[in-house]
Amino acid sequence: MYLTDEEKRMLNGEYGEGTAIAMKVQVGIGEAFGAKRMLEISRAHVALSNQEADLWFVEKLVNAGAYCSVPPTVNPGFDLEYFQKITNVSEEEVTMMKRTREAYKKIGAILTYDCTPYLGSNIPRMGEIIAFSESSATPYVNSVWGARSNREASQSALCAAVTGKVPEYGFLLDENRYGNILVEVQAEIKNEYDYQLLGFTGKKIGHGVPVFTGLPDKISPEELMNLGAQLNTAGAFSMFHILGFTPEAPDLETAFGGKKPERKVVITREDLNEIGEYFMPHGGKVDFALLGCPFLTINQVGKIVAILKGERFRVDTYILVNSLTKELAEKMGYLKVIENAGGHLVKDTCMDQPPFWNNMKGKFGITESPKCAFYSRRRGINYAVLELQECIKTAIKGVI
């Protein structure tokens, strides 16, 4: 692939060994996908995970002197100080979280610890070339904002943040952004929960770029977030279109780039019910509630507070949000209502982290998120997935 003089100097180590490692990875990716050149990025988001490979790679870059030329926002680990107050955190887990924080600080990341950067801290404009990892983030920035990102690995996004460049391939190019699957939604889609279920039809939709028709005129940010997050749990989707709603799909002609769809998929209420049942293994006594995968917004926290009305949670209830939402919740009096009910409003924390693996193993929880339920099975935690408001009512009753 063609490299500018500056890019060659990066590769040759003139900008330091760390930049050279990052550039080498990116040239490798570019050559693998037949990229002709590099493009400059203006934003990045790294799916920090506080897991072994994540820490190993960021420390490797830091030790080689790398520093981000485009400061990336990052995903959550867990709120160490909060969990040390309410539960036991092993020395090993404390060390790991501290090292992860330190390494990302040293490399120049913006420590947002937020899996929903596309709703606040890192919003691209239409057509902007960016490098986003995190499965709910990539479809949102491509589909809703019309920015251009490949479905980056956390490590490739970090390399892009260091070099400020990405190889030009995949979803950076017009021809790959057009839809190729027509998804006719016959089921009436009424609320956030329906978008969770619709996203999980990703397996039926299959590989490609879906164009959804039959959705309501108004779709909220939370609904769009749910759709993308669940599509990328059921399958691998860098982008989707919603006819007459997302920027690159004003009409069918434009959405499909003048071509005919390769196939048509019909989604019925039965399809959605089937997914709903899959995530509803059984009823009975509930051990805990875990909400916010992806993080809940301040509007969703407001809905929770409206239901609580002085009631108390009968089970341990964790509501995961970003640090701004937690601050707002405090100012708006929501935090007090949740804490008075015995619940936890937790910032900077992913549901796929040690405090939950350790304490919830073998237990039966409720969540609003199929993604949370799906990934937790490998950790031996079972969930029933309910609508957000139902989760709160059930957490108050303690039983489904």
Add this chain to the structure above:
Amino acid sequence: MKEYEFSCHRISEGKATGKVLISSDDINFYMVDPEEGEVVEKKHSLEGEKVASKILVFPGGKGSSVVQADGLYQLSMKGNKPKAMIIKNPDTVLVTSAIIMEIPLVDKVDDKFYDYIAKGDTVTVDADQEKIIIYKNIE
């Protein structure tokens, strides 16, 4: 001993020789036990097989960015990573993981390769020279 040579396309540099293991399914390395290098994913075409030190032939990767890299990392730390990988469908996550874990990875292999190759064959993957050699014992 007879040698058969095929062209390929380099994704991740390096050269390695070893016994081949062939998967008809995509692979998520998080579903491989790092201690034994054994595939533990239920109903996977390689369930119960060991990927350690093998030349691994498979269609492509699957799974989120975090788990794929973490899976290969843990295999590397235990000395159980594959020696080289031959794939059909590259994705950013697998490509990145192979490059940073320094495992030779190639794609775009001559179709005939898939007719010749059989489990247990010894193979050399030379990503740098963009060639693959199968060694067959002729009896």
